[in-house]
Amino acid sequence: MHQPTGRRRREFERLARRHQRDLFNAARRLTHTLSDAEDLSQEALIKAYISFDQFELGTNFRAWLLKIVTTTHISRCRQRSRQPQTMAWDDGEDEPPREWHKSDESPPEAIVVEHEIDEPIQQALARVPEEFRSAVILCDMFDLSYKEIAQVLNIPLGTVRSRICRGRRALAEHLRDYAQQRGYL
Numbered sequence: 001m002h003q004p005t006g007r008r009r010r011e012f013e014r015l016a017r018r019h020q021r022d023l024f025n026a027a028r029r030l031t032h033t034l035s036d037a038e039d040l041s042q043e044a045l046i047k048a049y050i051s052f053d054q055f056e057l058g059t060n061f062r063a064w065l066l067k068i069v070t071t072t073h074i075s076r077c078r079q080r081s082r083q084p085q086t087m088a089w090d091d092g093e094d095e096p097p098r099e100w101h102k103s104d105e106s107p108p109e110a111i112v113v114e115h116e117i118d119e120p121i122q123q124a125l126a127r128v129p130e131e132f133r134s135a136v137i138l139c140d141m142f143d144l145s146y147k148e149i150a151q152v153l154n155i156p157l158g159t160v161r162s163r164i165c166r167g168r169r170a171l172a173e174h175l176r177d178y179a180q181q182r183g184y185l
Helices: 006-031 034-050 061-082 108-116 119-127 130-141 146-153 157-174 176-181
Strands: none
Touching (some): 006 034, 006 061, 006 130, 034 061, 061 130, 061 146, 119 130, 119 157, 130 157, 157 176
16 A cells, blocks of 8 residues: 655645535435445545545646545446345344434534425435436536546546536436425426
8 A cells, every 4th residue: 555655644634624515515425324425435535545646736626536535436336236135134123213413413414415406406416317317416516627528537528518418407307396386387
């Protein structure tokens, strides 16, 4: 395992702190659950730290970090799809309800993400196929250029345009009733 040292490590820490909210928000939108988003963003940060010596200072660290979180998410999805489904055996005893603790509250950034987009919009976004959803999120929520999205997703520029178009169309279809109820249509 190769790790940055000295000045390079401090530079990583500075850049990571500056972009950690974007990283977490991307992970949250990709995974749809707080715990999965925390795990994904942590794993992406570790991968970024380990490979930081490959990052060229002066280039777009945010895009590089979003590429890592996106490819990590895609790898996790592929890995899960290859694993057999398992179930835990229930011992027949009901567990008593767990008490609520102050430590159970969501971190502030998760609350912001959850309230930034209405629940029906979050649900509609979750229904958009993954390959299209990633492109739409990177474009419309993180304002990456098509060229940056192509680099993050490691796909041709034309494919980026196609995925964004198809993703937006699918999202619009899933939001049709919501838009009519709100008087947008």
